[in-house]
Amino acid sequence: MSISGVLRIGHINLRVLDMEAALDHYTNILGMKQTDADDHGNIYLKCWDEVDKYSVILSKADKAGMDHIAYKVASEAELNTYAQRIRDYGIEVAEEAAGTLLSCGPSLRFTLPSGHVMRLYAEKEQLGTAVGTTNPPPWPTDYPGIKAHWLDHALLMCELNPEKGVNTVARNSEFMRDALDFFLTEQVMVGPDGDIQAATWMACTNTPHDIAFVGAPKSGLHHCAFFLDEWYDVLKAADWMAMNNVKIDVTPQRHGITRGYTIYFFDPSGNRNETFAGLGYMASPDRPPITWTEDQLWRGIFYHTGEEAGEFTSVYT
Numbered sequence: 001m002s003i004s005g006v007l008r009i010g011h012i013n014l015r016v017l018d019m020e021a022a023l024d025h026y027t028n029i030l031g032m033k034q035t036d037a038d039d040h041g042n043i044y045l046k047c048w049d050e051v052d053k054y055s056v057i058l059s060k061a062d063k064a065g066m067d068h069i070a071y072k073v074a075s076e077a078e079l080n081t082y083a084q085r086i087r088d089y090g091i092e093v094a095e096e097a098a099g100t101l102l103s104c105g106p107s108l109r110f111t112l113p114s115g116h117v118m119r120l121y122a123e124k125e126q127l128g129t130a131v132g133t134t135n136p137p138p139w140p141t142d143y144p145g146i147k148a149h150w151l152d153h154a155l156l157m158c159e160l161n162p163e164k165g166v167n168t169v170a171r172n173s174e175f176m177r178d179a180l181d182f183f184l185t186e187q188v189m190v191g192p193d194g195d196i197q198a199a200t201w202m203a204c205t206n207t208p209h210d211i212a213f214v215g216a217p218k219s220g221l222h223h224c225a226f227f228l229d230e231w232y233d234v235l236k237a238a239d240w241m242a243m244n245n246v247k248i249d250v251t252p253q254r255h256g257i258t259r260g261y262t263i264y265f266f267d268p269s270g271n272r273n274e275t276f277a278g279l280g281y282m283a284s285p286d287r288p289p290i291t292w293t294e295d296q297l298w299r300g301i302f303y304h305t306g307e308e309a310g311e312f313t314s315v316y317t
């Protein structure tokens with residue numbers, strides 16, 4: 001259920017080094033299907049339980065990472081309202097004609113304080129889910145891999161340097177709240193006085209997060225996550241990854257933050273993916289945000305061990 005005029009995450013445009021390897025990963029591991037390609041060689045894919053034409057765009061590049069992230073808004077009127085509100089906030093907005101994003105209506109393009117490019121759009125061609133809307137079975141039989149339901153969220157690494165007075169986690173979060181009607185669900189507060197907002201999880205729906213920001217020396221993409229039903233699906237997904245020699249970063253785990261069941265793994269270009277399962281909890285703007293203190297930060301991330309894991313925070317694209 002959407003709570004703001006922003007309905008949900010729409011898509012993520014990932015830069016990949018080897019298109020053939022990337023396509024194999026997002027189809028045969030994640031279980032997405034290619035729905036289109038364009039004249040620039042970009043590949044468009046959707047998950048079986050998504051109605052819109054695509055949620056992932058793969059673009060060939062020399063360096064991995066995220067080109068942009070897009071959110072879908074409820075109507076073109078909402079889109080116009082957001083264009084004004086983003087400008088009023090002090091951020092420049094490029095208004096893009098229909099078709100700038102493949103199979104989409106007009107879109108807005110702007111840059112978050114962290115430097116990440118975000119787009120909003122109200123219309124995207126709909127192909128429907130793989131099971132249809134009349135007497136649908138609970139899952140499709142002709143999808144490979146882990147059969148991810150949908151692109152669920154992304155976590156962006158945002159430049160944080162308190163000594164220089166730079167905190168784009170806090171600036172992004174304020175912008176998402178004040179201009180785009182997202183609300184804070186969880187945060188990590190650090191520093192001697194616990195007053196530095198080092199990470200935030202924010203929602204526009206009633207899931208625990210539709211986007212997250214984590215402080216880092218430089219901005220980038222930490223991961224994009226795909227939804228699975230439950231814990232057993234997470235276990236089987238990890239099995240499938242191992243059978244196919246996918247590089248797993250973190251084996252099945254429970255998050256303290258958001259309470260999700262997770263696996264972290266990498267696509268062949270080094271972009272981190274996640275599977276995220278479970279409801280977590282029913283998020284709502286009137287539910288007080290949860291705060292994690294600096295000494296319990298790793299308990300928040302990996303609830304069972306409560307310990308820093310490998311290069312989880314230092315390796316990202």
Ligand SMILES: [Fe+2]
Pocket residue numbers: 153154155223225274276
């Ligand atoms: Fe995540």
